[in-house]
Amino acid sequence: MTDTLMNPADPPARQNEKLLQIVEVLMRRVEQDTDDSGAAYAQFQRAVMLEDEVRQRTSELEHALDLLNESNGLLAEATREAQAARQNLADAIETVQEGFALFDADDTMIMCNSRFGMHMADIHGALVPGLSFADYVGLVSRSSQLALPKNDTPESWAGRRMRRHDDNHVMFNVRLSGDRWVQVSEHRTRDGGTVILQTDVTDIIRLEREERGKLLDNQARMIRATLEHLNQGVCIFDAQGRLVDWNRRLGRLLEIPVGRVQIGSSFDTLVLRLSAEMHFSGTVSTEALTAWAGSQYRREPLSFELNRGDDLILAVFAQEMPDRGFVMSFTDITTERHAMRAIREANETLEQRVHDRTTELADALRRAERANASRSRFVAAASHDLLQPLSAAKLYLASISDEALADTARRTLEKAHNALTSVESILDALLDISRLESGHAAVDVKPVDLGALLSRLHEDFAPIAARKGLKLEFSGSAAVVNSDALYLRRILQNLVSNAIRYTKDGSVRVETERDGAHIYVRVIDTGIGIPEDEQSNVFREFHRLNAQASASDGMGLGLTIVERACALLEHALELRSTVGQGTCFTISLPIVNPDAPYTAAPSAQRLTPLVVPTDGIVCLVENDAEFRAATCQLLEKWGFDVIDVESGESALSLLDEIDIVPDVFLVDYQLGAGMSGLDLIKRLQSRHGRLSARIITANRSPEIVQRCAAASVGVLYKPVKFEELADFLLADA
Structure with missing residues (x-):
């Protein structure tokens, strides 16, 4: 019933009123109805139920009405707060010293303060909310207060302004009539709107201009002082070829009267002066110089010389400046040119003298080389010729059977053998020195078994050391080194022989120590030692510490051979010695890669009693x-x-x-x-x-x-x- 009798669109009060009327009509019908069939009671029940439903619906409607009233109150409050906030924002914007305007995402002005556009009185009244950004730019471009650049139009200015509007952040200065300036700052908001601030920067620009003027004046004074301080003549021209500045040094160099050339004079005036008084040298002429100064393109630096006979020679350098002006410098190089001429003449004389002297020295060198080669050939030939009879003598001595000799004859035979051995040693040393001095000594560097070499040396020198009562010690080594086997044996042989010769008692030790890719071989003795002032002399030919030593003790060539052979093989050689305590010679030998193939030197063999076949x-x-x-x-x-x-x-x-x-x-x-x-x-x-x-x-x-x-x-x-x-x-x- 309520669906047909009640209108949901009615307000709650109207619906409540209708429900009360319905209840009243139903109650009245119940009271008038006297039917015994019980219909009256049923209607009563329906009336009661309807009343409960009406009461419940009424309660819900009342609750909804309360909520609606509360919402309306909140909305009214929010509206008041928004109005207050808007008013506060408007008041705040109005207090801003700059002009302020806010455009929405559709480029429509929402609000602005009274200072926005105040510098353009003719359009200030038209800048109101609802104005589009394009119309705002159009108004500004056509304002009589806008000072457009030369050859610029309102349309072109507005086009550039609209293009800049596409950027998120824009800041630029706008020049107004009356030498006034406004800085415009434009920024995007988060929702796509635009905020514009207009700030009057006239005082700032004028102050900056004033300071710049002072700075330029100071710079001009500094430039003037600098120009006058220079020892060069300098003149500066602007982009139109007018003289901007010059110094007195230029006037003295070119002998230009003060009143003849003034600030603002054209470049042609200077060129005429130069062509009348001076001569151009090289490829530069007056026409080329004038064309260079009047070029519309970028000028490359230009240098040339001017001269007035031999009395004055000037080096000129011209260069373009960033503003298309140019500067020219004139340097007096007369003294330098005269000095260069004198040096050139002296050089020619000196070159001739050097050539003559070089020829003399070359002849002397050739003579010395021939003499040295002759000496080397003589030493080699003489040594070879001497070795022939020496070898024969030793073989004759070896063929003499000592079994039937008397003791005196046996000792004499032994002394003769020792004398021949000494001569052989001396001849070997002379041959070594001859080869090393001539520069023709060839080396055959290959893997050498250091242990086998030291073993053979120990066997060779053990009897000699024993006869002197010295203890001879050799440390073993399994190293294989890169060297020349013949020269390395001679180096170590000479070092050990030298140590035994100059050691009266004690010991001679040969030690080895490995360090990375090298092995150090040290020959250490407890001999007389070498004074510090003699340590550099012991490597000289025929130099011996004991001047009284006999020829059988050597000729002082052993250490000379050691030094030169080590240099030839690039083996580092070191000497340490203390007088009265002994001497240590150290040589550094490179170790062969363990994986590299090598042929070990054969070990020494002792000579056993000779058993000779009779039918050989x-x-x-x-x-x-x-x-x-x-x-x-x-x-x-x-x-x-x-x-x-x-x-x-x-x-x-x-x-x-x-x-x-x-x-x-x-x-x-x-x-x-x-x-x-x-x-x-x-x-x-x-x-x-x-x-x-x-x-x-x-x-x-x-x-x-x-x-x-x-x-x-x-x-x-x-x-x-x-x-x-x-x-x-x-x-x-």
Whole structure:
């Protein structure tokens, strides 16, 4: 019933009123109805239920009305607060000293204060809320207060302003009539709106302009003082070629009267003065200089010279400035040019003198080189020639059987052998020095077994040290080093020999110490020591600390050979010594990579009592008759049958004739004219296959060693040690 009788759109009071009327009508009908069927009671029940529903609905409507009233109150309060906030914002904006305007996201002005646009009285009244941004810009561009740049129009200004409006943040200055300036600052809000602030910066710009003027005045004074302080003549022109400034030095250099050239004069005036008084040198002329100054393009720096005979020479340098002006400097270089001319003339004279002196020195150097080469050849030849009879003498002594000799003769024989050994040592030293001095010393650097080398040296020097009552100690080493085996042995041999010679009692020690990629070998003695002022002299030729030493103690060449051989092999050499306590020599040797292949040097073998076969045949090819005879005598004493010839051709002819192949061949390397000893051995090997042979030579050059090694032929050096000869014959037997 309520769905048809009640109108939901009615206010709660109206609906309540209708419900009361319905209830009253129903109650009245109930009271009038006397039907006994119970319908009246049913209607009563319905009336009661309807009344409860009306009461409940009335309560809900009253609650809803209360909520509505509360909401209306809150809304009214919010409206009042918003109005108050808007008024406060408007009041706050109005208190801002700058002009303020706010545009929404649609570029429509929402609000502005009274200072917005106040600098443009003709459009100030039109700047009101609801104005679009484009209209605002149009009004400003057409304002009579706007001072447009030269050749600019309101439309072009408005177009540039609208383009800048697309940026999030914009700040620029606007010039107004009456030399007034307004700074416009434009910023985007978070919702896409725009805030504009207009600030009057006229006082700031005027103050800045005033300060800039003062600064320019100060700079002008400083520039003027600087120009006058310069020792160069300087003139400055603006972009139109007008003289801006110049100094008195320029007037004195060009002899220009003060009133002739003034500020504002054209560049042509200066050019006319220069062309009348001076001469241009080089490719620059008056026309080229004028064209350079009047160029509309970027000017490259220009330099040239002006001269007035020999009395005045000026170096001119012209350069463009950032404002298209240019500056020119004039430097008096007359003195420098005269000095250069004098130097040039002196140089020509000096060059001629140097050339003459160089020619003299070159001739002297060639003579010295020829003399040095002659000396080296003489030493080598003399040593070689001396080694031949020396070797023969030693072989003769070795062939003498000491079993039947008396003690006096045996001692005499031993002294003769020692004397020959000393001569041999001296000749070896002279040969080494000759090779090292000549610069022709060739080295064969390869892996060397340091332990085997030290072992052989210990065996060689142990008897010598024992005779002097010295303790000789060698520390073992398993290192393999990069060096020349021959020169390294000679270096260590000389150091140990020197230590034994200058040590009266105590010991001589050879120690090794590894440090990274190098191993240090130290020869330490407890000898007399070397004074500090003598330590640099001990490496000089023929210098000995003990001047009374005999020739048998050496000629003072051992340390000279050590130093030069170490320098040749690039082995660092160090000397430390204290007088009365001893000396320590240290050499640094590079260690070979452990993974690299190498051939270890053979270890020393002791000479065992010689057991000579009685049926061996030795072919001796030697062109020196004395050496050949001595060698034959020794070999025959040892029980060999000897075939001795003086040349390779004779050996081949004799062997073909007797049709016998000897067991052993001993061949001199230098057989004179014709084939060498190595050539002879190769020809014999081609006929008879592999032979047991040794080359005998006094030449210790690495080239001969390499050639013999390539042919698998060993070498015996003159003077031949009979121990080495015996070792070879025993090994062959």
